[in-house]
Amino acid sequence: MRLAVVFAVLAASFAAVPTLAGPPLRINFQNGSSATITKLYVRISGAKDWGTNRVPRGGLAPHGRQWVLLEDGADKCVTDLALTTDTGKTFGRQVNFCQSPNFTYHGD
Secondary structure, eight states: OHHHHHHHHHHHHHHHSOOOOOOOEEEEEEEOSSSOEEEEEEEETTOSOOOSOOSOTTOBOTTOEEEEEETTOTTOOEEEEEEEETTSOEEEEEEEOSSOOEEEEOOO
16 A cells, blocks of 8 residues: 555656756848848747747848747757748748758748
């Protein structure tokens, strides 16, 4: 009986331990177009929530670059990317960052 109680307590304690998050996925995003990017969303592929706009206030200027961090994304390197420019153009694509953390938006 005591052994059963010990196993029950151990099983409950393991179930209550939160899963540790992995390291972030760091994406080197570059705007290689002539338009300012006003909205940029990146999520782990298949996730339901796009999260917040990753572009700083004022937009990402033509030929500008910035780092985008996806928490707990280093082992989940296939992402969905969506953006909008100040000209109203939209772009969306699934991007695999497993081999390289770099992405350049060219505009066309």
